[in-house]
Amino acid sequence: MATANPTMFQASDLNQHNQRVQQRYRLLFGLMTLLLITPVLLILGTLVVKGGAAISWEFLLTAPTNGMRTGGVFPALLGTIWLVTVALLLSVPIGIFAAIYLSEYAGDNWFTRTINLAIINLAGVPSIVHALFGLGAFVLFFKFGTSILAASLTLAVMTMPVVIVATRESLQAVPQAFREACWNMGATRWQTIRRVVLPNSITGILTGVILEVSRTAGETAPIMFTGAVFFTPFLPQSVFDQTMALSLHLFVAATQVPEIAEQVPFGIALVLIALVLTMNSLSIAFRMWLRGKKKW
């Protein structure tokens, strides 16, 4: 009877105008994203090209020679491994327990908010203030001297929020029903956490730990006055020794060593970036694998 209105499904002028506006903004924001990312990729490309020339097994496995003007990065690489390992031994257990408290025990009240604010602050305080804290507390007050221990403690305090935040998220992702089922069997709170919550979130916690490795390895300012030195001919033997570190070594090579062979600092930068980005990619890949695998 009634014939279909032929214009009913046609876009009106207003519709078309709105569509054009949308397209324009989409393009604008897309370009902004591109402009944000491209320069960084170009810079990273330059670093890879220039630093790549310096990288070899010899560069990684020998000490600097000729007043740091030539030679490799082995003592700095080893020092970074020492610093990161000791820092993680200290911060990961405390960080995981702190996250367990926030996720499993804490109520939604002002006290928990204060803890959260403290975590944000711990992550937000300038790294150089952490350095001052490490110097005042660990080097001088606790008398550890400038040592791997003091530097690692400083790094541990500084990067702990990374572990806390990642762990809390993965603990909270475990469904509440899992816990309730366990409690109903007569398990204590800790038994539930140990047997049900932690096994179901361990991979998520691991992503946080890997991220922390990357953060800790890249920090420079907090270790400058607490345990890392510009140059030392000795490799660290214990946590009370001073050490060289990759991040500080880059700073020193770039600013303090005249007539350094040009590819050396580029090589150091590349090793540092490769270390940090590999850790981060690992963490991201882990997270994606986890998301695909999730059963609930």
Next chain:
Amino acid sequence: MSTTTQALRNRATDARTAEDFDRRDPDWYVDKLLAGIVFVCGISAILFVLGIFFFVTKEGIGFVFEKMDFREFFLTPYWSPSDAEDPEYGILALMAGTASVTGLAMLVAVPFSLGAAIFIAEFASGKTREALKVLVELLAAIPSVVWGFIGLVIMNPLLIKWFDIPVGLCVLNAGIILGLMAAPIMTSIAEDALKAVPDRYREAAEAMGATRWQVIYKVVLPAAKNGLLGGVLLGVGRGFGETMAVLMATGHAVNIPNSIFDSVRALTATIAAELGEAVVGGEHYQVLFTIGIFLFLVTFIINLSADLIVRGIRKG
């Protein structure tokens, strides 16, 4: 008599007392012990923040109480701490250095990171979105000393060539470096804020015939306003507290900048550069810790306001 009532009667006459339900077995003690440990670790963040404030203050307080003239400290631009006879500690120029670099960085980073966040959260989809998110996360991970190195060896010659200036280590250089550094962090915080807007808001607007852009502009942005502002503030805090990149890219000259091509020096960089040569417990050393107290308090206020602003969104 039904079995149920029988059972109930048995229970009523059952001689078990409260003691029988008391289960102080080893598991109970383990549970209590771990609850204690977990609590101590839980409050560790508070203890650490208080510890930072305490130890930084402890080292710097001598100067604050005995010799510090607040007016001279904050309002004069003369910084010559190693002058043996009459050392001068005015941080105005250093504050100007920090402010100019952070300000320029935010000018670069805020619009771009908000734009990128809108694109990633609202326009991009599927693989593009995942790829961009991963890329942004990786960019945020580049250590600050590497950024400083980039400013020193890549940006420096480029700026000299482009603008025909004698030295490329200046406000512009550090501003760009700091902007590139802060942008990925701000992008991911802003993206989180946009994602936190419930999908039903978008669906309601789309059902009324709004285009994607109209939804973003009229619905998503107003709803995410506080989260976005909080993200920007955290970015400002980041820029303000950045040390290594600023130390290497500003040129490190005590100076109130007149143009973006002037070299400056930042508060953080001053501590990093001079702490090594200051005598422990001496006046110069104490002044550097006093700057540390100032930095701590300012970032504390920034973080606190960011937290309060973001929290406003949840209440409203």
